[in-house]
Amino acid sequence: MDRRRFISKTSLSAMATVLGTDIVFAHKMPSGYTPLALQDPDPFERFKKDSDMSILNTKPWNIESKAHLLDDKVTPNKYMFIRNNGLIPENIDIKNWKLTIDGESVQNQKTYSLAELKTRFKTYTYQLTLECGGNGRSEFNPPAKGNQWTVGAVSCANWTGVRLRDVLQDVGYRSNAVYIGYHAADIHLSRNPEKEPISRGVPLAKAIQDETLLAFQMNGKDIPLVHGYPLRLIAGGWPASASGKWIDRISVRNKVHDGAKMKGTSYRVPCEPVAPGEKVADDDMCIIESMPVKSLITYPKTGALIKEGQALKIRGHAWAGELEVSRLEYSIDFGSTWYPCSLQKPVNRLAWQHFTAAIDHFPRKGYYEVWAKATDANGVSQPMLLPGWNPKGYLNNACHRIAIKVA
DSSP states (O other), rough: HHHHHHHTTHHHHHHHHHHHHHOTGGGSSSSTTTOGGGGGHHHHHHHHTTTTTEEETTTTEEEEOOOGGGGGSSOOOGGGOOSSSSSSSSOOOOGOEEEEETTBBBSEEEEEHHHHHHHOOOOEEEEEEETTTTTTGEEEEOSSSSOOOSSEEEEEEEEEEEHHHHHHHOOOOTOOOOOOEEEOBBTTTTOOOTTTOOOOOHHHHHHHHHTEEEEETOOOTTOGGGGTTOEEETTTTTTTTOOOOOOEEEEEEEEOOTTTTSTTTTTEESSSOOTTTTTOOGGGEEOOOOOEEEEEEEEEEETTEEEEEEEEEEEEEBBBBBBEEEEEEEESSSSOOOOOOOOOOOSSTTOOOOEEEEEHHHHHEEEEEEEEEEEESOOOOOOSSOOOOTTTTOOOOEEEEEEEEOO
């Protein structure tokens, strides 16, 4: 039994014993409230995360990585960002977990156990890039509401599961199907069982791609609870909000899914550019689909010090939503001159790509910045600085930059 559940079953005197002192205004404490000092004191241990990661929010939990922590070609759990909209589900009964496929456009509503999904359908493994749509939000001005992600809300792990397409074909869907929406077991912050914290989806064309999975393993092991155990949707290359966790129902819709956080400014951007701070009508907002081209320098850590005449080796990753990255370049003169990096092909579609370079032309001692710029298969490159403003600070794909001192 975890500490939160233990405390919820104890008396005020027991709480005081754990704290080692009296709770002065205990008689005014709301019913069912757990004092902060007894609420998940070590999230890094609870979620098996590196202590160098940054906590952005605790209700719900949102934790980001840092660029230098994401140096692995396959992201391990300890460095994967956490993005939640509600409370993590409690007391999961794995033996009785069910997935229901329903909706206006299904031919036959069906329910599958986890064991049936694993045995009735072929299993696939893909390395897939997941990035929060708000990654980089902290750079926007005027400031955008939401978790102030810097650059670490991205990962590329190996996901194992069954193709959503195979399950949908087993159920059967009508010709008027245009969208799927997911529903999950996470709990709304209000604990109102009638409210869903998030229920998003993707167009049918995305749902039936080879790489869109109902996943039950991450990096060869059961998915950690915080990342969606026992079953989650993975729709790589799109904002990670499309990859719902703790999935227990998928609806096949005859219209764009209208679940929680599908309207307003949630995961939507102005269809046309707007001035910073401008209010945008709902009808003028478009749903984010494929993520833009982007890159990340993972080595060295920003602030690195090298000796004069020493070559600086850099490496990192680049990705471009549904597309491949065709070119990766770096600059040491604030974007005035660009030099090519060595860029690998992705291990599979929708996986990030790795780049390296050796920089040996720092002209003299002093301060430098190394900028990285990726270009996608359509010839679209990252902007050097912040792209167009939007109300929620989505899709910041400005060039990543690290500071270097040559001494």
